Amino acid sequence: MSPSSDSELSRLIEAAIRVTENAYIPYSHYPVGAALQAADGRVFTGCNVENASYPATICAERTALVKAVSEGARQFTTLVVATRDGGSPCGICRQMLSEFGVDVRVVLITLEGRIIHDTTLAALLPLNFTNDSLNLPDNGTR
Template identity: 45%
Template structure:
């Protein structure tokens, strides 16, 4: 899998920060934006969407992944996640993304400063993840 270029990283960070304000987070007030780069160079975005039935809440990473998959994406190269303080994806999101790119670069972005605070591959975030496809 190709590494994302600096221009692609800059675009992912900008998109994740830009969409973050569209999140629906009336309960937690924790707004998250995500942007995914697929192996064809396309960028897909998503935000967290909370629900009064808390278990139905969906994270920004999975919203972006669903959009990417709907558009035909099958392999993820990188994902930027923008939150206050640069929080890491939850375990469910790590596993969900793993299906489409175990070596995907994960960029944790502080939405307040725009700085990438941490970068690692998805398989570093989720050692021994599993998927049916190879």
């Protein structure tokens, strides 16, 4: 992990807050914005997009991640998530992000840009399930 500099973090914070304006949240009314910085410096943003079929909803963090991966990014340094209360990424998002490594700084902020938590994905998701488990020598025999 190469932690973002102060100016990079400021840019990510601004981007995460800005993208909450695009959140499609007719059900929860809980806007979330995410800004994910790739190792190559690119920043991918995402907001939550809800659906009348609730499970079809996608979180801001995964929106940012799938945008990044679809644009060829596979390594990430920093994730900033903006919510009104500094809310933390859900378990599904933690697991999906961990697919690309847990050495990612995670900064949780309010919509006013106040930092509530400055942590790592590794701290948020200990003992994450990895593809190591899928590569067991006897995989597929039971």
